[in-house]
Amino acid sequence: MLFKAFSASVYGIDANMIDVEVDFSGIKTSEDHFHTVGLPDAAVRESRDRVRAAIKNSGFDIPPTHITINLAPADLKKEGSGFDLPMAIGILGAYGALHLKDLSQFLLVGELGLDGAVRAISGMLPVAIAARQRGIPNLIIPRANAREAAVVEGVNVFPVESLNQARELLNAAGNGGIHTPPFRVETQQALDPPHHPALDFADVRGQQTARRALEVAAAGGHNILMIGPPGSGKTMLARRLPSILAPLSFEEALETTKIHSVAGILDPESGLVTQRPFRAPHHTISDAGLIGGGAVPRPGEVSLAHNGLLFLDELPEFPRNVLEVLRQPLEDRSVTISRASMSLSFPSAFMLAAAMNPCPCGYFNDKSRECRCTPPIIQRYVSKVSGPLLDRIDIHIEVPAVQYRELRGNGPSSESSAIIRARVLAARERQRIRFAKDKMHANAQMTTRQIRTHCELAPESEHLLERAMQQQGLTARAHDRILKVARTIADLDNQDKLNTGHVAEAIQYRTLDRSYWS
Known part of the structure; x- marks a missing residue:
């Protein structure tokens, strides 16, 4: 029987959706045959022992059979322990232990302990963002990652502490709906704490x-x-x-x-x-x-x-x-x-x-x-x-x-x-x-064209800058940076135009170039 769960894997600082496909033969064997395919790394390959022990210690008896788990797309390398939970849920679903047969509205990630406990993973925020972009509304994740995922609006976060809790949530969804409210955080309140710096x-x-x-x-x-x-x-x-x-x-x-x-x-x-x-x-x-x-x-x-x-x-x-x-x-x-x-x-x-x-x-x-x-x-x-x-x-x-x-x-x-x-x-x-x-927020990010637009100089300021360039042997890059700094000094003075004082102060901040040690 084939059963499919959905998870995600982080690449760089973004996450890609991963389909966890579980198939078992139904024929009992004398030995356990548990194979994971789809470019798994060592941590993913080792998950078979964690997953089987977690299922057993959660009260389920899975007989030895041929179990194959495919992590698709197969051309992306899978790493980390976050596939433990969806693999275990997929196995339970394949054996008929879930009332909900279609998990397309749920994304699952989490590492499993041998006792069935669900442990935190790294990279939960990119996973939550990927779920929202894919249109998956519900996340079943480790409780330790709940606050991190809940800052993403548009997804329902259901934190769990064990494999059994995850199974109960999915069974509730299959029996008419989840009555447990999703986890919420107030992001704006977190971003506006009282500003009392320890170092002043x-x-x-x-x-x-x-x-x-x-x-x-x-x-x-x-x-x-x-x-x-x-x-x-x-x-x-x-x-x-x-x-x-x-x-x-x-x-x-x-x-x-x-x-x-x-x-x-x-x-x-x-x-x-x-x-x-x-x-x-x-x-x-x-x-x-x-x-x-x-x-x-x-x-x-x-x-x-x-x-x-x-x-x-x-x-x-x-x-x-x-x-x-x-x-x-x-x-x-x-x-x-x-x-x-x-x-x-x-x-x-x-x-x-x-x-x-x-x-x-x-x-x-x-x-x-x-x-x-x-x-x-x-x-x-x-x-x-x-x-x-x-x-x-x-x-x-x-x-x-x-x-x-x-x-x-x-x-x-x-x-x-x-x-x-x-x-x-x-x-x-x-x-x-x-x-x-321009999708910018600071003078230091100005391009050459923007410098010409926002850093026009009066003739006396031009002469001052030219003299400094010649005497100190400054490069063209240093020239641009002097103008950027002068623009900032003018902003601090609430001035629209650069004057000689602004340029002179900006030049002063280049006097420690190579000439300082000569």
């Missing part, structure tokens, strides 16, 4: 120039590099940058949650990423760990930071090949990973915040301590960060050591994150209106 800019002493640069970076979505001696506060400033970023929209939250769900790092209690991600990988990370990889590609840190902030501390300590792979995601805002059997793309629209010492000892150009590094040593250290990568970072800012009087002074306290964030949000609103027709 009010705690920062001094560093007015660096604070201003971070405000400009947050307002325009610009990448920023901070250079200064150890203990000057670079890491402290970077960790407070998320407190002034604009809140996530629902679309951004959904896309970010998909990535975290596939990576298996989503908090099951929240079900939705409500704050912009902050990722700070160690400098020993590999290139595959940073941009993603594996036999079946998985998202890396640049994708986990999508719609958020990627912080690279001690930038020159990262291997050169690891830093160079950042070029594509910084430019294209996505990562494409190709393998022999597939090619997958992961979004990576993140802000990059990086920090580094000016030399190996950290005290080059420091007025309080003597640098003992020779020019060749300094040059080798700095050259670990290539010129093309520096060109892709909009703002370079020096973060000097804080003086004792600033550190211990009783002067006026620094502005809080809430005050800075209000200015950032006002600037972002101007950009939202400006780019409403």
Whole structure:
């Protein structure tokens, strides 16, 4: 007898529908013959032992017969343990243990324990979205994944804790309807929590120039590099940058949650990423760990930071090949990973915040301590960060050591994150209106054509920019980034046109280019 259940499998950050077809011969054999076909991986092949034990320990006696399970379409590789539940339900249906014979209105995913318990899987959000797109209204999934799936409107989520509960739900549907209400969450309430950041800019002493640069970076979505001696506060400033970023929209939250769900790092209690991600990988990370990889590609840190902030501390300590792979995601805002059997793309629209010492000892150009590094040593250290990568970072800012009087002074306290964030949000609103027709939301995303349209310069500003380009030897890419930053500074000043002050401040944020160490 043939029985069909429906499931899904995740590829990249999206899910494809999978038909689980179960056929048994009805002829008892002395040995169990249980075959799974359709390009299953090791985890799927091993599921036969979990499924048979779960069925037995749930109170059903399945005699040894020839059972064949086909996972269609057969040309897609199937991986993971999420097919356990639909395979078990398919076997029960084939043996007549279900009242409902047509499961086309139900999608089932979940791992089974030997006792019949249904356990959580990774990638539930893409599965729920795929079910909605396919027109399947009902999901039977692990209880631990319920909040994650319920953020998708248009599907009914029925969480279960055991194989027997899943069977009872389907039997109820076959006997007139499910009386248990589907699981619901209030997504808008989750996206609007009280904004009380644990790390606040009010705690920062001094560093007015660096604070201003971070405000400009947050307002325009610009990448920023901070250079200064150890203990000057670079890491402290970077960790407070998320407190002034604009809140996530629902679309951004959904896309970010998909990535975290596939990576298996989503908090099951929240079900939705409500704050912009902050990722700070160690400098020993590999290139595959940073941009993603594996036999079946998985998202890396640049994708986990999508719609958020990627912080690279001690930038020159990262291997050169690891830093160079950042070029594509910084430019294209996505990562494409190709393998022999597939090619997958992961979004990576993140802000990059990086920090580094000016030399190996950290005290080059420091007025309080003597640098003992020779020019060749300094040059080798700095050259670990290539010129093309520096060109892709909009703002370079020096973060000097804080003086004792600033550190211990009783002067006026620094502005809080809430005050800075209000200015950032006002600037972002101007950009939202400006780019409403272009599907953009920040100045950092402007193309060359948009720069010409929105960054017109008066003659005196043109002369200033030309002089800076010639004196500092800046590239064409640096020219565009200066104009983008100037546009953001004008937005913070609530100005439609760029003036000389805006351009001069933007040029100042490029003074830490190569000439800084010459």
